[in-house]
Amino acid sequence: MTGFMRGFIRVVDRVNYRIGRVMMYGIFVLMGILLWSSINKTLFLPSLWTLEMAQFAMVAYYILGGPYSIQLGSDVRMDLLYGEWSPRKKAWVDLITVFFLIFYLCVLIYGAVSSTAYSLGYWGTEPFSFFGGLITGSEEIGRMERSSSGWRPYLWPIKTVMIVGMFLMLLQCISELFKDVLRLKGEAI
Template sequence: MTGKLAKVLKAIDSLSENTGKLFSFLILIMVGLETIEVIRRYILHSPTTWAWEVVVLLYGAHFITGGAWVLKEGGHVRTDILFSRFSPKMKAIVDLLLFAIIFFTFVGVMIWKYSIHAIYSWSIKETTYTMWAPPFYPLKTVVAISFIFLGLQGLAKWIRDLIFVIKGEEI
């Protein structure tokens, strides 16, 4: 059973990492768009009505999709004044408790609420409130899916911690 579970956990890790890496390349598009906007605005005196807003929407997708990958790598901010002094087993126990109480509650609410927002946004073909008014529903969908991925990665971490506490082995 541990072999099958390890494969599932590895698949979740791979999904988180590959999604994060894929969306990390949006930074290149954002830099390119901002460069074009600066040239058009300050050299050609012909700014766009859309570049800044596209960059903001892309940054939202870029930022939120990296959450699961950062969790996989253990890179989220942690106040570890006491935590860093704990043994690996005690760290796993603390994470088991805190993830069960705080993380899963937060992620569950975010999945629930953002899924509702995304569905509603698609139903009304929501746009931003600017002169250009690009569609807003793709970003809301990305946010909802990103929280699902974060929840899956958190579940993978929680299962790993549970196995470590019970069996003393890492998978």
């Protein structure tokens, strides 16, 4: 079992590390969009797409970079008591609290999948079967949801990014759970 845990930790940490390192540069994409918007508003006619594209870029930056920040331990913690605890006590507390985070992420993923199915024109109550039907060819994409702004982009791409980011976050949380179990067993990670 520890071999499986170590392999899972190694694969998930490697994937999230690489994605996180790429997403670090997403801030420059966001800055470029906002710079273009400022120049365009000052010298030319304002663009319709810049504000919403900046929001989409920020969502991708934040959601896809989240697992990397958990991996590095740079997420926000209440350090009033936690900082003084022993590594074993920290592992026990982390082991318990990560279950709440995993449950929360599962709820978020279900909502994101439902929202993405809706954005692809599915009006039913079984979003997972809808995506399964898309793969097998028994379901069709309906009238796609668009933003209500003047630019009117389709919303399914950013909602798909949200699903991927939340799923990577879930995998990273399971990796952290496995790390805590190994710490409690006294094994090196």
